[in-house]
Amino acid sequence: MSELRALIERANSIHEKIAAEVPQLRRGMVWCYTCGREERVDSAASLKHGWPTCCGFTMSIDSPEERQQRATLRALEEQEQGQSGWPRPTAGGGDAE
Numbered sequence: 001m002s003e004l005r006a007l008i009e010r011a012n013s014i015h016e017k018i019a020a021e022v023p024q025l026r027r028g029m030v031w032c033y034t035c036g037r038e039e040r041v042d043s044a045a046s047l048k049h050g051w052p053t054c055c056g057f058t059m060s061i062d063s064p065e066e067r068q069q070r071a072t073l074r075a076l077e078e079q080e081q082g083q084s085g086w087p088r089p090t091a092g093g094g095d096a097e
Helices: 002-019 043-050 064-086
Strands: 029-031 038-040
Touching: 002 043
Parallel strands: none
Antiparallel strands: 029 038
16 A cells, blocks of 8 residues: 555645646746746646646747747748758658648
8 A cells, every 4th residue: 555655645746746847937937929928837747737728829938039939030040941942851760841
């Protein structure tokens, strides 16, 4: 019975462990893609019970700056593909789309 209790305790603490390991979750902030509203959250509780929504959508753990950096990198990769005429290989080895 103590093994079962230990397993249940580990399962109940998984959300806290994940929230402590992922930098975007550790900072405890979410942002709305649509209106830009930001909100402080308890990431472990949000993993367990659901993320806040705004403007009809789930809020993002990625900051506006992080989203902009990703968009810039994506644009550079697309530009590289256009110059070479060939898609860049993907990590999975499949066709890039």
